Amino acid sequence: MEHAFTLAARGPAHGPNPRVGCVLLASDGTGLGAGWHRGAGTPHAEVAALADARERGQDVRGATAVVTLEPCNHTGRTGPCSEALLASGVARVVVSVVDPNPQAAGGAVRLGAAGVEVLTGVLAEQGERVLGAWLPAVRRARPFVTVKIASSLDGRVAAPDGTSRWITSDVARQHAHDLRAEVDAIVVGTGTALVDDPSLTARTASGELHHHQPLRVVVGYRQVPAGARLHGPGGELVVVRTHDPAVVLDALHAREVRHVLVEGGPTVAAAFLRAGLVDEVHAYVAPVLLGAGRAAIGDLGVATLADAVRLVPREVVPLGPDVLVVATPQRAATAAAGTARITTTSTDEER
Known part of the structure; x- marks a missing residue:
C-alpha cells in the first residue's frame, strides 16, 4: 500500500479526479504490475496496473489488487474499474480509502458480490493525506x-x-x-x-x-x-x-x-x-x-x-x-x- 501511495503521488494534484495508485501482487507477494492515474480522461490506476501486467506478460488471475482509493463503479470519462478488475480474475482487493463520491462509489460492494475478497481502511490516514484537497472537496460538495x-x-x-x-x-x-x-x-x-x-x-x-x-x-x-x-x-x-x-x-x-x-x-x-x-x-x-x-x-x-x-x-x-x-x-x-x-x-x- 505504501508503494501504491508513492505511485499515486505521481499524478497531478489539480483536476477533478483524485490521485490514485494501484499495485498487483501474486500470492507469494511478487509484483505483477503497477499504475497510477495521470489525470482526467486517462486510464484509472487499476486499469493502468492491469495494462502494465499485460505488457510484462503476467497472469493476474487469483492476484491481489492493492489500491489507494475504492475502485469506481460507474462509467464516466472511462469505464468502471470494478468491472475491469472482475474481468481480470483478481481474487482479492485491498483498499485504503472508501470513495465518498456517490456517483463513483460502490466498487467494493460490486466486487464483494461477485466473490472477490475485499478489505478496506488499510492505512486510511495516509491514504487521506495522499488524496489531499480532493477528499474534503468531494465530501463537502x-x-x-x-x-x-x-x-x-x-x-x-x-x-x-x-x-x-x-x-x-x-x-x-x-x-x-x-x-x-x-x-x-x-x-x-x-x-x-x-x-x-x-x-x-x-x-x-x-x-x-x-x-x-x-x-x-x-x-x-x-x-x-x-x-x-x-x-x-x-x-x-x-x-x-x-x-x-x-x-x-x-x-x-x-x-x-x-x-x-x-x-x-x-x-x-x-x-x-x-x-x-x-x-x-x-x-x-x-x-x-x-x-x-x-x-x-x-x-x-x-x-x-x-x-x-x-x-x-x-x-x-x-x-x-x-x-x-x-x-x-x-x-x-x-x-x-x-x-x-x-x-x-x-x-x-x-x-
Missing part, C-alpha cells in the same frame, strides 16, 4: 479553499503609499507560483482586476508558464477591461457576478473545481473567512516592518478577543529570508457567516 496571504512581519500587505512589490523574497514568490500550478482556480475581486491588472498565471523560475494553468476567477459586478492581462496567456477567465463567497464556490463546484486559491486581497480573504468557507491559510511572512499601511486581512466582524478566528498551525516552512505558515481555521467566524459579502478593493496580484 464544494471546492477546498486555501487563502493566501503575503505580508510584512507586522501584518501589512502594502506601505502607506500603496507600494507592495516586493514585500516577500523571490524564493517565497516562486513557492506561491508552484502552489498556483497545483490548484484548479485562483479567485480575486474586480478591484484587483481593474487596479492591479494581474495575469494570475503560474510561472516557473525561468518565467515561463507552467504546463497547468488554473482558472482565473474574478468576483464582482464590474467589467474586466478588454485589454486586461487576464485575457492574455494563462487559464480560462471566469467572471462570477456576485459578492457571495458561497455562490462563487457553487459556480466552481459545477465546473468540477476541487481546489480554490483565494488571492483577492484583504477584503476578499475576509469575506471567505467570515463565511466560514476557508479550509486552510497559507501565510507568507517577510522579516519586514512597515508600521502602517493596508492590513493583510479585512474586517472579520470581531469585536472582542473571544470572537477571534483562531488557526491551528500545521506546517512552518523557511523560504529564503521569509517563512510560510500553513494553518487551519479552528472554527468558522460566528453570526457574520450568513451575511458575508465581498466588497472589492485594490490589492496586488502577489507580494
